Amino acid sequence: MQNEIQGLKNAVPPLLQWYGVHKRQLPWRGTRDPYKIWVSEIMLQQTRVEAVKGYYVSFLEKFPTAEALARASEEEVLKAWEGLGYYSRARNLHKAAKIIARQGFPRDFEGVRSLPGVGDYTAGAICSIAYDLPCPAVDGNVLRVLTRLTADGRNIDENATRVAISRLLREVYPKEAGEFCQSLMELGATVCVPNGEPMCTLCPWQTMCAAHLSGREEEFPVRSEKRARKTERIFVYVLEREGKFALRKREERGLLSGLWEFPNAAEDESAAYGTVLAEKTAKHIFTHVEWHMTGYLIEAKEFFPRFLWVTPEEMRKNYALPSAFKAFKEWVK
Ligand code: SF4
Structure with a gap:
């Protein structure tokens, strides 16, 4: 010593x-x-x-x-x-x-x-x-x-x-x-x-x-073997209606807990929301998990009441969206 x-x-x-x-x-x-x-x-x-x-x-x-x-x-x-x-x-x-x-x-x-x-x-x-x-x-x-x-x-x-x-x-x-x-x-x-x-x-x-x-x-340094990251498949819906876009709040637990986000799901439910105008894929890497996302820009067939509908301006000023959704935010304009 x-x-x-x-x-x-x-x-x-x-x-x-x-x-x-x-x-x-x-x-x-x-x-x-x-x-x-x-x-x-x-x-x-x-x-x-x-x-x-x-x-x-x-x-x-x-x-x-x-x-x-x-x-x-x-x-x-x-x-x-x-x-x-x-x-x-x-x-x-x-x-x-x-x-x-x-x-x-x-x-x-x-x-x-x-x-x-x-x-x-x-x-x-x-x-x-x-x-x-x-x-x-x-x-x-x-x-x-x-x-x-x-x-x-x-x-x-x-x-x-x-x-x-x-x-x-x-x-x-x-x-x-x-x-x-x-x-x-x-x-x-x-x-x-x-x-x-x-x-x-x-x-x-x-x-x-x-x-x-x-x-x-x-x-050097000597390290333990790294654990592989989990991959999750996610479908992201950017819903637009009359110049407003849908947001929802994540649950108060787990990854990105309580933050605003575009509606998303593990299954492809795009047809249920309206007409798909554009589609693209993106990937986001967190520490322990990787999101492989398919995003849809959709003309929503109604103002689904379970979501909050905001203008692009309101979204920009008041709602913090995690960077995982950055690729799809480009559609909000
Ligand atoms: S401390 Fe790092 S950079 Fe400096 S001589 Fe040693 S190995 Fe090289």
Whole structure:
């Protein structure tokens, strides 16, 4: 353990130095406001940096403080989140904002971790970046970087590995905890990238990285076999009548729970709705399931009362539709 700690301690200064020179300019960099850091971290969960940038800026324009977010309606929050996916994140942000508006933003790990939607990783990131606390934020990126650095063959999908590496990291956190946390993330995102293609010649650790020095970068990290995604066949109906389109709300459980959507079903029921004007297929990939969709633009034979009928303008302004339906939204005009 002592050797491991010392090895990792030696790796901190070159990493911080590299980060100071090479970090990307991102809209959430440079702030110490825990609210803004929290929003960025929640948005970045399972979502690419490029996709998050625009959302982050406009979300903060609409809701510049936790109090402003707490005052908004759930529909407004979901609308601001439209297209970003994993909507339970937006609902949890909203719920947590109400707590923060009453009690202030928590100042320690336990307090931050207790907010709805905040796990160990996010709490660690917020506490280190906002408050310089030595709270490791260990995700797949950080585990990959560190297991390569130390040629650590433990399976990173096992919780015990995550716990052991978090413990080790806590020992080496420098006083610039926020910079260190972000530098590890940055190295994983831009240099020590996944899929066996790290750019070692650009890496501040190239002279001390055990995997690189032994030419075994591709052997790390060790992971469990991935489970195959389930495929679901779905028929989507874009029903139009007199310039209005049909929407319905999903059930309050499971995938995309409680969000607005175009009517859809596992069976082809298009004939029951009216005259088909156009048809196309699309695919959407979620974490554990893949939707293979056939969409129909249909001139509806009546205003089916079980649906909400809205104009394209109302849909655009007030109803957040998941990006799974993006391909069919083009028909709404
Ligand atoms: S030297 Fe290569 S494998 Fe090692 S940490 Fe750097 S980029 Fe990753």
